[in-house]
Amino acid sequence: MNIWVVNHYAVPPGQSGGTRHWVLGQHLRKAGHSVAIIAGNVNYHERASADADTDYRARLQEHGGIKFLWLNVPEYKGSLLRVLSMIVFALRTIFGRASGYLPRPDVIIGSTPHPFAAFAALVLARRFKAKFVLEVRDIWPESLVELGGYSWFHPFIVLLDQLEKLLARKADRIICLLPKAHDDLIRKGSHRDKITWIPNGVDLSLFTSPEPKKRDGDFIVMYAGAHGVANGLDVVLDAAALLQDRGCGGVTFVLVGNGTQKERLKANAAKRALANVVFKDSVPKNAIPAVLAAADACFMHLRDLPVFRWGVSPNKLFDYMGAARPVIFAVNTSVNPVENANAGLTIPPENPEALADAVMELAGCSDEERARMGAAGRAYVISEHGAEVLGERLSTLLADL
Template identity: 40%
Template sequence: MQAWIVNHFALTPDQPGGTRHIELAKQLAEQGIDVTIVGAGQQHISDRNHVPAGRAWHRDMVQGVRFHWVATPSSSPKYSARIWNNIVFASSIAARRGLKDLPRPDVIVGTSPDLMSAFAAYLTAKVFGAPFVLEIRDIWPQSAVEIGLFSRHHPFILALSQLEKFLYRNADWIVTLLPLAHKHIIPRGGDAQRITWVPNGFTIGEQAFEVDETKRVPKNFTLMYAGSHGNANNLESLLEAARILKSRGLHETLEIKLIGDGPNKDALRQQAIEMELDFVGFEPAVPKNEIGAILSQADAFCIVFHGHSVYRHGISANKLYDYLAVGRPIIIALDSEYNPVVEASAGIAIGPDQPSALADAIQKLMQTPDDERREMGVRARTYAVKNHSMKFLGNRFAEVLQRVCDRHAESRD
């Protein structure tokens, strides 16, 4: 079987960020499914341009997986530039730029949050007479509205809302990373019988998780956050919790590390300086194939969300599953029926937007005996391996692709 996965924001393991599709592609290959990942050569999440100057496209083999990069314009923090980048990429997919020499696809997957490229994937599937699978990684455009990027009455959002409904109605199958997303999808035209939950998984493979004790400060408790510094992550709340902990005199044995990049990083760094939080450090983003060794230096992790209603459908943060896989306690601030940390008994769960409760949770973990924290970590790792290994998820994804191709063949007959 030939499968194309159209993901505007595709990344490779030597870059920071999510690498879901290359890991799935490696597992799909074991099921006899040859995958081509089609991504934008340049976009605001990537730290590079994959397409050489003057070229319309470029093709790579990365860890045995074929990547087809389409040339796109530079995408700055300005949303007008991002939208233009999306339009160019989607147009290129619809025109099958550089794709015409590849084997004919048996199925095409279009993945959100870029609904325009998902629509282009749908059109391409129609050209080939192949089934179209829509993958919902984030509920877009609702998420964009709730985190404050756009007004819900913005023309761009209104147009995307109509496109979202069209894709729900016309997809041959829908894969969602959010366990309760069907509550959003079905009222907007999705078929309840053609929705499958395939969550994110840990993508750090078998990287070493051993701590180099020579680089540790024994008296310090290290709390780590590794991920995007953007509007979706309430790191302002974490800094406020750090201020509270300092007022309690706990900062002398506490080290908080924030690893990653994002549009809010400079403002967060300045806020930490103004609050005199010298025990809070900001470090650069780390490529996915190196992050395991960094995460292993933590005593605990934190992941802090805002109280947006969109999270009632669940979460799909890549970093959470890597945290679980490393095997450390996790503090999570989230309001959702689905909470993996709670299910795994792997840490402390609090409500969102509550810096004082977050400070209490950090203090509680600092004062928890080492053996109890280790037990939390073991439960975290066990839960991740059982429910979020890429082998397990790859098999589930392969079942979806095979099912949709079988149904498509039957309907043609």
């Protein structure tokens, strides 16, 4: 079976960002399928092209047996240019003659880091008489309304809402990353028996045998992921200030990654003279295990917003657990993997006092107790979020089309 995946922000392991489709593609290759990913050449986290040479419309590369068709899209900063990049990607997907680079598809998976990409996948599926599988990553346009403060009556929001309903109705099957989003998809026109939950997971080939961390010097609390509006990382600075004011030395927060809020956060930390906060640039996915090995504990946070009631599926969380590190989980959501696995502490989001207290509680645990939490988290993701488990679920879905 020839499978195309349309995901504007997909990347191979050598870049920073989400490698979900490359990892799942490896499982599909073992099952005898051919997998190609159509993506934009501008890295979502870096806001810049990974290529020094961008004088092309489309470029075909292969990474570990998975074909990547890179479409040239505008680099961007700010909301308007980001929307332009989305639209350019969708148009170039539709009109870019992908069939000149890739074998004719039997199935096209349209992923929704934004709905325009999935709409382009639907158009291609109809053109090639292929099955169309919709992959729902975020709840659109609710995410934009709650994070961006847009009105439901804004023309762009109305457009996105209608587009999501069209995609839900027309999809032959739907992959949902969020554990409780079925009701929203049914409201938009899908049927429950079309929906399969395949969350994000961890590539355990990167985390082969992580060593338990023995505290040596400062207690390192690490966040590794996007520094965006939804992540609400001001809470880290506020907690760091509380610990500094309390005279609680020996704790350092390390924030790894990039995003729209990073420069503001760095300036704020410098203004407040927070000596216990360190910022580091993002790293390629295949370098994440070495980075997380330096952590004594990891931090997962999202702002306290109703949109997360459908559940969350953050790559960073499963990487933390795959690295066998205890996790401080601060997300108001219906499904809590850290609590389910007994792999750390759960606190309310946007609560610096709770974060400061949780850090000191974990710092006060023995190395053995933290190792027990980390091992429990790793066992959980191996059974529930390992790439082989998720890949088998995807293979079953495709076989039933």
